[in-house]
Amino acid sequence: MTTQQKILHISGTVASFVLLWTLWITDRYIDFLLQKRANERALPRTKRIRFSDELRRRIRRKQNSLCMYCGVTLNRRNMHIDHIYPVEHGGSNNQENLQALCAGCNMRKGVQTDSEFRERYRELLPPVQAGYSPAPPIERIPQSMFFEITSRTRQLESTRARRRAVFKTPRQKINSGSITTGVVVGIVWFFVTAVIFGSGSAAGYISLFGGVIVGLLAAIGIIWRAKYTGRFDEEGE
Ligand SMILES: [Zn+2]
Incomplete structure (x- = not known):
């Protein structure tokens, strides 16, 4: 060498x-x-629990029996209790983390957080403001308007799914x-x-x-x- x-x-x-x-x-x-x-x-997935009828009633009454997102009238059959911050991301089962949604809105929300959902459908929903507790919309928003945004942003979602x-x-x-x-x-x-x-x-x-x-x-x-x-x-x- x-x-x-x-x-x-x-x-x-x-x-x-x-x-x-x-x-x-x-x-x-x-x-x-x-x-x-x-x-x-940070937090791991929280365990889902069964909510008492009393709690369900209390949450529904607080929202005047209206779906928090679309404003449809809620009854026993179409009412879902949603975790504002999903259990998948460690959201708690306390009442402050719960809201009543119609079945359609709840399915649409999936494991998105409330703020992610409001951000995606910001043309229809106001963002959560500090100090104000959110209220259902004054006028009912038809599901078709949500659907329109869902399909418009779907491309993005499928890209995200592939990326995941x-x-x-x-x-x-x-x-x-x-x-x-x-x-x-x-x-x-x-x-x-x-x-x-x-x-x-x-x-x-x-x-x-x-x-x-x-x-x-x-x-x-x-x-x-x-x-x-x-x-x-x-x-x-
Ligand atoms: Zn709804």
């Missing part, structure tokens, strides 16, 4: 470590981002993605530096820096993916 080859080899090894270290740091950073996100949606499937176990995917990227780039590096440019030349060093840049771009790509592709932990609607 010539001195030049040795230098090339050592730089290759050092550069590989730099890349793997970069990926490791990236991974830690993603961990941090995921943890932050998880903290925002892709990021179902985001942690593992990102981990394996980082490791695979690191290993692949490392192997490519090894061959490029040790075999093709093994005799030691400017091209060898250029390839090393090229490798570092590729590694960094991969790392940036992974961070970008983690940061901007949305809600990893979200369950189906």
